[in-house]
Amino acid sequence: MRDQPKSHTVPAPASAVDSHLFSGIRQVIEHARDRVQQQVNSAMVEAYWHIGRLIVEHEQQGQQRAAYGKQQLQQIAERLTAEFGKGFDLSNLRRMRSFYSTFPIQGTLRPELSWSHYRQLIPIENPAARQWYQQETITQHWSARTLDRQISVLYYERLLSSQDKAAVMQEAQDNNATLANTPKDYLRDPYVLDFLNLGSTRYLENDLEQGLINNLQQFLLELGKGFAFVERQQRISTQDQDFYIDLVFYNFKLKCFLLIDIKLGKLTHQDVGQMDTYIRIYDQHQKGEDDNPTIGLILCSQKSEAVVKYSVLTDSAHMFAAKYLPYLPSEAELKQELERERVWVQQQLEAKNNDD
Numbered sequence: 001m002r003d004q005p006k007s008h009t010v011p012a013p014a015s016a017v018d019s020h021l022f023s024g025i026r027q028v029i030e031h032a033r034d035r036v037q038q039q040v041n042s043a044m045v046e047a048y049w050h051i052g053r054l055i056v057e058h059e060q061q062g063q064q065r066a067a068y069g070k071q072q073l074q075q076i077a078e079r080l081t082a083e084f085g086k087g088f089d090l091s092n093l094r095r096m097r098s099f100y101s102t103f104p105i106q107g108t109l110r111p112e113l114s115w116s117h118y119r120q121l122i123p124i125e126n127p128a129a130r131q132w133y134q135q136e137t138i139t140q141h142w143s144a145r146t147l148d149r150q151i152s153v154l155y156y157e158r159l160l161s162s163q164d165k166a167a168v169m170q171e172a173q174d175n176n177a178t179l180a181n182t183p184k185d186y187l188r189d190p191y192v193l194d195f196l197n198l199g200s201t202r203y204l205e206n207d208l209e210q211g212l213i214n215n216l217q218q219f220l221l222e223l224g225k226g227f228a229f230v231e232r233q234q235r236i237s238t239q240d241q242d243f244y245i246d247l248v249f250y251n252f253k254l255k256c257f258l259l260i261d262i263k264l265g266k267l268t269h270q271d272v273g274q275m276d277t278y279i280r281i282y283d284q285h286q287k288g289e290d291d292n293p294t295i296g297l298i299l300c301s302q303k304s305e306a307v308v309k310y311s312v313l314t315d316s317a318h319m320f321a322a323k324y325l326p327y328l329p330s331e332a333e334l335k336q337e338l339e340r341e342r343v344w345v346q347q348q349l350e351a352k353n354n355d356d
Helices: 019-059 063-067 069-084 090-102 115-121 127-140 144-152 155-161 165-178 183-187 190-196 207-221 269-285 314-327 331-355
Strands: 227-237 242-251 256-264 295-301 306-311
Touching: 019 090, 019 115, 019 190, 069 090, 090 115, 115 127, 115 144, 115 190, 127 144, 127 155, 144 155, 207 227, 207 242, 207 256, 207 295, 207 331, 227 269, 242 269, 256 269, 269 295, 269 306, 295 331, 306 331
Parallel strands: 256 295
Antiparallel strands: 227 242, 242 256, 295 306
């Protein structure tokens, strides 16, 4: 019996990709991510609403409970934080209470809106404006960043009073396009990470920033000038906003806190203003009566050079020059260290990418 002739199939070039196969796989991944995002959002919003309800109902049971409610809420926050992470600190519990008070009917909660959206809606005092922003966010698919922007520029009020409504609406569309979220933004959302108790450090920073933070943290501890490490990515809160500080130290010789923020790129006035905000919040809520004023340190690592700037409030400038400088690394020392560490971290990342 003669052998059947063998068929020869010419393999496709290695670089060729079947567009239909790729599109199908991509669609499955996007659908799965959307489902995960919706489920986490719904679970978070529902949980926070119920927590707010429990707090409000407990406080409404009588004046005696209301009298010590503040202290008890602090104790509850400490126990929850110890067990579930910093997503349940005092500021967040108060925000959950406000959430329930603002949206007391659970059926009015919308699955399209995340906790980040509701955080922006809660402070709006005008119910009509709040309802309008809520509906517009759903209709226009606004990200939380877009919603924050539209509220800050008084979009609702301007639309009501403007004679040229088309121009105002076009501006809003442009803002939405600029501030749209990506899947990476969602996975890095600090509120999601706090809710899941995953920790924010490794997710909130890109690889280069994270490498610089690692090395500068060790550099300061090795100076031997009284530095004690406090926390990375420490959250501090105002009434309606949260901030994350890259590194926080306490210096026992100076008896003061040192706040460090690391930026990639050019130093801006906004960076300096943000650090001043950090200092004011820290002096108000964290500094002890016998502590000296808080110091801020901004480190900007650019491709061509590093920029280092200490930031102190005006009334602390004399103390900074007279007392702080002998115990702190100079701006020149920090600049040299930052430049050296950037080169080293980049080399490590490139080597890792080549190995992968």
